[in-house]
Amino acid sequence: MFFGHALLLATALCLLLSGCQEAKSSPPIHPVVKTMRISLDMGAANRSYPGVIVARHETQESFRVGGRIEKRSVDVGDHVREGQILATLDEKDLRLSMESAQAERNAAVSNKDQAITEERRYATLLSKNVVSQSEYDLKHLSAEEARARLEKADRSLKLATSQLGYARLVSSNDGVVTKVSAEAGQVVSQGQSVVTVARKGALEVLVDIPERNIQDIKEKPAETSLWSNSDVRYRATLREISPSADPATRTYAVRYALPDADSSVRLGMTATLHLSEPASLQTARIPASAMFNQGKGPGIWSVDPQSGELKFRSVTVDRYSERDAFVHGQLANGDIIVTSGVQKLDEGMRVRLADAPQGDVR
Template sequence: MTLFRTGLSRGLVAGLMVFSSLTPAFAEGGAAAAEVRPVLWVEAKAEHAGLLNFAGTVEPRIKTDLAFRTLGRVTARNVQVGDVVKQGAVLMEIDPLALQLAVRSAQADLNSAQAQLENARITEKRKETLAASNSVSQADLELAQQGLISAQASVDKSQSSLDKAREQLGYALLKADFDGAITSTLGNVGQTVASGQTMLTLARLDQRDAVVDVPEALLPAVRATPEINVELQLDPHVTARGILREVAPEADATTRTHRLKIAIDTAPAAFRLGSVVTVRFSTDDGLEVIMLPTSALLHRDGKDFVWRIDPDGKQVHLTAVKTDPKFANSSHMRILSGVSRGDKIVAAGVDELQDGQNIRLGQERRT
């Protein structure tokens, strides 16, 4: 019995010693496991300046909505969408009967006023002759002179009314204000239209723009590009040089892109309105471009760093990079050196990591 107790005691002591020796190891392993951080990451993808290629359309720089300047019923429409017209060409007509009657009425009023003027002129001359021989008073002469002035004013008023009526008669014809192409039609024969109601849209052909939508992150690179080439998608060999003319100050509420208008006034005639084009923005060096989200950058002592993830995805290392200052206020930064194609970079939480820290790859960020 004593021997059994002695053996049991010795076994218990040995077990306690083994447990106590293993406990620090378990604690150390748990602490090490606690240091592993999941990270959001992004893969550095290098692309050529072709990254700055956008599909767009050719649109007119100037287009005007044409409308009749008087009420009437449409009697003729001489154009269709796509027709090319010359300045002064009659595009649509409305019934001119009411306007013609107004011209006749104004002409009759003018004839009556001219007759009254002639009568007043004769009366004034007669009064002037009689006044010379003291046959009429000076008051009668002045009254005749005033009547002549009044009759002349009536003639002038009637003449203005006739000119106005003739001008309004011209409103029955809707003419092209300049050479261009019809891009839309909104009226048909038999339709009664109001004054100012849009009937046609006329676009100039000599001033054209290539219109594209560009993400906000690429605006700095687009603004700084030294050369813009525009080519037809149907025939890439047909190209034109463009000039950045306008950048929309606000992003589209839905797509969050900015609309750019590139002037292509010297483009060949093949760049018709509505043609689909590819706009290519060439970078200043023509080299490959690596873009990383700004959240991946760590700023220390006036320098920029990123956390590069080991190929096995278990540790991170602090890596110095050179960035393009043109992208200082952008959501993405262009990396000039320090990062290569295919590198995995921590995309968020860069202030909470240490060099050599164990990590676990989390979700990949899509740029």
């Protein structure tokens, strides 16, 4: 009986020892990670601002007299020529004013003729000593007053005639209608904008730039791309900076001329202004997913190409793009860094590259 128990105990001990031996001899597990080789570059630091394509010259056409709009002849997008009628006012009141001025002029003409006739008659009588000098002087003054009233009536008639002509709003230059601010039947005042016409010719991109960056834009090379075709870029030249910031957004309206714009650049298109300047440090462009922060500042995992061991490298972020970050710091050309799953790794851990053979630690 005792011999049987001893045999069982010995067998169990052997199995236990063999299991421990197998555990000790099993190879270590190295996680598979995605990596990339970095390249340091003295690239340009880019800043982008959204904007819109506008005409360099826009005219807000308005009537020179007030009244009720009888007809509007154009709409947004219409091409117009210089002198083309854009809208007309109801002419009834203006025509009555002109007819009244004409009647006043006719009366002034009759009054002047009568006054001149009286002056000449009294001049004849004065030469024969029939009337006194003072009586003649009164007739002379009446004639001069009649002449002045006729001159005033002439000018009033010209003004009334001009105002009747102002009932037609005409385009001051060739262009395209970009905005309509009044409709038929609406009563508008003198100088109130009715139609906005963008003059044909130079195009510009209008952007809003924050006040903290406004001092740095004058010497920076600029390019513009369209949202509809971001692969094509057009040279942009700074033309105008607003003298004051918008009180709500604290941004400055800035206009860049587009001297190389072609037919694909149209008014109202969404555009992006790209400003660039030479970088002072060599930077590496890496995926944002390669960065992490464990309380020591931003950093990345660098992989030793021989042993696969991870080392923490501290970096400084220069700027961000849509998905990537431009960094500099403890980096060298050709370094291999981990690009995903960085939060699950530790210092000194050995890993395998995703594209390395199964037996290769790298």
